[in-house]
Amino acid sequence: xxxxxxxxxxxxxxxxxxxxxxxxxxxxxxxxxxxxxxxxxxxxxxxxxxxxxxxxxxxxxxxxxxxxxxxxxxxxxxxxxxxxxxxxxxxxxxxxxxxxxxxxxxxxxxxxxxxxxxxxxxxxxxxxxxxxxxxxxxxxxxxxxxxxxxxxxxxxxxxxxxxxxxxxxxxxxxxxxxxxxxxxxxxxxxxxxxxxxxxxxxxxxxxxxxxxxxxxxxxxxxxxxxxxxxxxxxxxxxxxxxxxxxxxxxxxxxxxxxxxxxxxxxxxxxxxxxxxxxxxxxxxxxxxxxxxxxxxxxxxxxxxxxxxxxxxxxxxxxxxxxxxxxxxxxxxxxxxxxxxxxxxxxxxxxxxxxxxxxxxxxxxxxxxxxxxxxxxxxxxxxxxxxxxxxxxxxxxxxxxxxxxxxxxxxxxxxxxxxxxxxxxxxxxxxxxxxxxxxxxxxxxxxxxxxxxxxxxxxxxxxxxxxxxxxxxxxxxxxxxxxxxxxx
Amino acid sequence: xxxxxxxxxxxxxxxxxxxxxxxxxxxxxxxxxxxxxxxxxxxxxxxxxxxxxxxxxxxxxxxxxxxxxxxxxxxxxxxxxxxxxxxxxxxxxxxxxxxxxxxxxxxxxxxxxxxxxxxxxxxxxxxxxxxxxxxxxxxxxxxxxxxxxxxxxxxxxxxxxxxxxxxxxxxxxxxxxxxxxxxxxxxxxxxxxxxxxxxxxxxxxxxxxxxxxxxxxxxxxxxxxxxxxxxxxxxxxxxxxxxxxxxxxxxxxxxxxxxxxxxxxxxxxxxxxxxxxxxxxxxxxxxxxxxxxxxxxxxxxxxxxxxxxxxxxxxxxxxxxxxxxxxxxxxxxxxxxxxxxxxxxxxxxxxxxxxxxxxxxxxxxxxxxxxxxxxxxxxxxxxxxxxxxxxxxxxxxxxxxxxxxxxxxxxxxxxxxxxxxxxxxxxxxxxxxxxxxxxxxxxxxxxxxxxxxxxxxxxxxxxxxxxxxxxxxxxxxxxxx
Numbered sequence: 001x002x003x004x005x006x007x008x009x010x011x012x013x014x015x016x017x018x019x020x021x022x023x024x025x026x027x028x029x030x031x032x033x034x035x036x037x038x039x040x041x042x043x044x045x046x047x048x049x050x051x052x053x054x055x056x057x058x059x060x061x062x063x064x065x066x067x068x069x070x071x072x073x074x075x076x077x078x079x080x081x082x083x084x085x086x087x088x089x090x091x092x093x094x095x096x097x098x099x100x101x102x103x104x105x106x107x108x109x110x111x112x113x114x115x116x117x118x119x120x121x122x123x124x125x126x127x128x129x130x131x132x133x134x135x136x137x138x139x140x141x142x143x144x145x146x147x148x149x150x151x152x153x154x155x156x157x158x159x160x161x162x163x164x165x166x167x168x169x170x171x172x173x174x175x176x177x178x179x180x181x182x183x184x185x186x187x188x189x190x191x192x193x194x195x196x197x198x199x200x201x202x203x204x205x206x207x208x209x210x211x212x213x214x215x216x217x218x219x220x221x222x223x224x225x226x227x228x229x230x231x232x233x234x235x236x237x238x239x240x241x242x243x244x245x246x247x248x249x250x251x252x253x254x255x256x257x258x259x260x261x262x263x264x265x266x267x268x269x270x271x272x273x274x275x276x277x278x279x280x281x282x283x284x285x286x287x288x289x290x291x292x293x294x295x296x297x298x299x300x301x302x303x304x305x306x307x308x309x310x311x312x313x314x315x316x317x318x319x320x321x322x323x324x325x326x327x328x329x330x331x332x333x334x335x336x337x338x339x340x341x342x343x344x345x346x347x348x349x350x351x352x353x354x355x356x357x358x359x360x361x362x363x364x365x366x367x368x369x370x371x372x373x374x375x376x377x378x379x380x381x382x383x384x385x386x387x388x389x390x391x392x393x394x395x396x397x398x399x400x401x402x403x404x405x406x407x408x409x410x411x412x413x414x415x416x417x418x419x420x421x422x423x424x425x426x427x428x429x430x431x432x433x434x435x436x437x438x439x440x441x442x443x444x445x446x447x448x449x450x451x452x453x454x455x456x457x458x459x460x461x462x463x464x465x466x467x468x469x470x471x472x473x474x475x476x477x478x479x480x481x482x483x484x485x486x487x
Numbered sequence: 488x489x490x491x492x493x494x495x496x497x498x499x500x501x502x503x504x505x506x507x508x509x510x511x512x513x514x515x516x517x518x519x520x521x522x523x524x525x526x527x528x529x530x531x532x533x534x535x536x537x538x539x540x541x542x543x544x545x546x547x548x549x550x551x552x553x554x555x556x557x558x559x560x561x562x563x564x565x566x567x568x569x570x571x572x573x574x575x576x577x578x579x580x581x582x583x584x585x586x587x588x589x590x591x592x593x594x595x596x597x598x599x600x601x602x603x604x605x606x607x608x609x610x611x612x613x614x615x616x617x618x619x620x621x622x623x624x625x626x627x628x629x630x631x632x633x634x635x636x637x638x639x640x641x642x643x644x645x646x647x648x649x650x651x652x653x654x655x656x657x658x659x660x661x662x663x664x665x666x667x668x669x670x671x672x673x674x675x676x677x678x679x680x681x682x683x684x685x686x687x688x689x690x691x692x693x694x695x696x697x698x699x700x701x702x703x704x705x706x707x708x709x710x711x712x713x714x715x716x717x718x719x720x721x722x723x724x725x726x727x728x729x730x731x732x733x734x735x736x737x738x739x740x741x742x743x744x745x746x747x748x749x750x751x752x753x754x755x756x757x758x759x760x761x762x763x764x765x766x767x768x769x770x771x772x773x774x775x776x777x778x779x780x781x782x783x784x785x786x787x788x789x790x791x792x793x794x795x796x797x798x799x800x801x802x803x804x805x806x807x808x809x810x811x812x813x814x815x816x817x818x819x820x821x822x823x824x825x826x827x828x829x830x831x832x833x834x835x836x837x838x839x840x841x842x843x844x845x846x847x848x849x850x851x852x853x854x855x856x857x858x859x860x861x862x863x864x865x866x867x868x869x870x871x872x873x874x875x876x877x878x879x880x881x882x883x884x885x886x887x888x889x890x891x892x893x894x895x896x897x898x899x900x901x902x903x904x905x906x907x908x909x910x911x912x913x914x915x916x917x918x919x920x921x922x923x924x925x926x927x928x929x930x931x932x933x934x935x936x937x938x939x940x941x942x943x944x945x946x947x948x949x950x951x952x953x954x955x956x957x958x959x960x961x962x963x964x965x966x967x968x
Binding site: 085209210240241319322324325331373 | 531
């Protein structure tokens with residue numbers, strides 16, 4: 001393979017070349033950094049690039065391999081959303097508040113990848129504190145969709161999806177609170193998985209909404225997703241919400257086909273506002289799964305789906321209002337110092353946070369305040385309970401659910417930033433999985449209006465294996481995941 | 488003072504006690520921060536760094552379970568942590584992890600004594616939370632020491648059942664003793680590991696309902712709690728009897744001046760926006776776990792006290808003092824086990840007398856000094872057999888305390904054995920009579936107390952070794968001539 005195409009490799013292809021010594025981690029890393037140099041001015045996927053450290057890590061990975069100590073991800077370059085703490089590398093969360101914040105600690109997922117000898121190329125752009133669906137809420141600049149630079153890459157993990165699709169690394173890490181991995185994966189034509197709540201340690205992910213946040217991989221195909229999941233999944237003593245459930249070898253489920261699996265297609269997900277071309281593409285994909293031997297169940301109903309968005313916009317801002325309270329300018333980050341503590345805190349937060357973050361802090365503060373708590377927060381928790389229960393019942397009748405990841409393809413930059421309701425509706429199909437805590441996957445399944453469309457699959461808790469099994473089968477029968485943007 | 492008689496005082500206490508665990512509440516930092524240099528017992532979590540997650544300390548949970556059980560509380564099956572939201576520079580995360588709706592213990596009680604009768608004080612709740620950092624406000628700037636941030640803290644809230652500053656003080660001392668007894672807290676008020684806020688209000692005698700509740704803070708000793716409540720009682724009665732009204736407010740005790748001053752009014756009630764802590768899974772206090780904790784609990788002081796009175800024939804007063812320290816009562820029991828039950832009172836007299844005097848002077852617990860139950864048992868035996876007596880015994884016990892040597896070794900070294908041989912005592916008696924003609928004349932003139940003086944002189948002459956009873960007999964006999 002020519003050196004200027006190395007960045008296009010899928011992770012498992014690169015791994016094979018590294019293992020056969022046809023490729024060095026150093027060369028692969030250099031190729032990604034070179035690609036990054038040429039496309040980054042257009043895509044703007046990154047907030048920080050750590051080229052020097054990356055090259056050191058690559059050399060170390062090569063030595064690791066030479067010493068016979070290579071692991072599955074040794075020498076593989078990756079990029080990580082800028083709210084995953086990286087020791088010694090600034091972690092901004094896309095916010096002025098943390099513009100110069102350098103954490104003293106690594107996120108567990110970062111530790112696990114670095115232990116493998118993976119190479120961290122840099123930190124990706126995002127909506128400030130993960131609040132948004134387009135990266136337009138980044139305090140620095142919006143990222144652009146490699147398939148059409150006038151469009152958003154989605155969000156909040158937009159930089160991760162755009163950077164991966166543009167060839168700046170071989171896989172990426174994102175976080176998903178209401179669709180922040182899956183929606184940008186869908187918009188950028190890559191695979192994105194939100195694991196079950198508790199499957200991957202949240203330690204080191206700067207919290208947005210603690211009961212909804214999950215870290216997950218964005219990859220070029222399903223096989224890559226399985227390999228990364230094998231490394232990042234599993235209980236962690238630093239996160240007491242991580243589940244003490246054994247992690248299977250996710251690659252073992254690939255190639256098993258869909259024969260005998262029941263796939264539900266809940267009508268509630270084919271909503272008003274769903275672009276007809278997106279609907280057609282999704283229907284084609286579902287038809288394909290049927291052709292391959294899956295049983296399609298169109299009688300599955302999740303009637304409370306329509307309340308998920310409302311519940312989400314109570315629960316997530318409520319938790320965020322507390323999670324973001326620590327940014328007071330006293331110990332780290334942006335700080336304004338005025339005459340009194342109160343004035344200083346007000347100025348620090350007033351200037352350090354962007355409009356969307358302040359909006360959500362106010363929403364959450366209001367929802368939790370006495371007199372409103374029962375009407376908002378408690379009620380939202382009841383809705384959450386009902387939605388969970390509906391999913392539980394649905395998964396008694398079928399093994400997976402299939403639906404669109406997003407009602408639309410990537411939209412033009414600036415088109416929704418002033419119509420927040422439209423922006424919020426962008427997550428309407430992904431939010432229910434976070435509310436229920438179940439795993440969900442978005443994988444490329446075609447194009448509409450010249451932009452990628454993502455098929456979303458959901459399964460019951462800790463059944464990531466099923467998502468990967470079905471996703472892999474779909475990829476065996478299609479080539480959508482091989483398409484790359486012309487950039 | 489007359490106006491006080493028209494009112495009934497209502498007091499409820501909120502007590503915060505730091506728990507004796509090895510690590511902090513939600514991180515692995517060492518909890519022994521008291522003597523550590525500032526900001527050396529810290530990690531990203533207790534500094535409130537973004538991305539960190541709390542992991543609850545099981546030992547701290549069990550400390551609260553133990554206390555809740557000892558306070559006769561109900562322990563619910565399901566309990567959890569909540570977030571209490573407010574801004575203050577000593578609060579690292581902008582919220583405190585506490586317990587709001589489902590505390591580990593509720594509806595318990597603690598007995599106190601009022602005019603010799605038992606009075607039962609309700610305990611509303613016992614819950615677990617994390618401590619905040621320490622802020623030092625200097626001239627124009629503030630300093631923060633985060634060593635205390637994230638220390639496990641137990642809050643015990645009483646019902647408004649206390650009716651006087653005296654009752655409040657008694658409750659507080661008993662609670663402190665209980666926590667020490669259970670080994671869950673040092674209970675040290677001066678160093679801030681045991682803190683008390685009081686709610687106090689007055690209402691006209693025979694009235695129902697409550698008056699405006701005044702919260703008093705910043706009391707750093709049992710004495711200051713008592714003084715502050717006395718002051719508030721007077722202050723409130725004064726205002727009420729002059730036709731004034733009180734409003735709900737928080738006041739701070741100024742120990743040096745002896746007054747409380749207004750800190751903030753409660754017109755703008757703080758809204759802490761509690762909600763369930765999403766980072767710590769709910770706690771399930773399974774019956775098995777509760778039983779395990781119960782099985783590890785020491786005998787409670789009240790139970791032990793009754794046992795000392797009924798089984799060891801001790802006076803209620805002595806028993807109360809003995810059980811106020813677990814170390815002392817454990818030591819006492821070990822001594823009695825090595826002696827006989829009939830010697831229990833003698834053992835108690837020495838432990839509560841000379842021994843307590845010595846350890847209190849040095850500020851140590853009995854378990855931290857060289858005295859051993861074996862040594863004390865031998866010591867008591869020597870007294871019973873008449874080998875050791877009076878002032879010499881005091882000398883011996885002090886040397887045991889200082890050196891850890893056995894009493895027999897000390898007696899031999901210092902030649903302190905009691906002289907019961909009449910010849911030796913008689914020599915001394917005769918010498919004293921010769922040297923103190925005035926006392927002898929006084930005695931013969933009917934001044935009986937002079938014999939005490941003369942006995943003392945004999946003791947001095949024999950360096951305390953003369954058997955006191957024998958000495959007195961001989962003096963009386965000699966003086967008759």
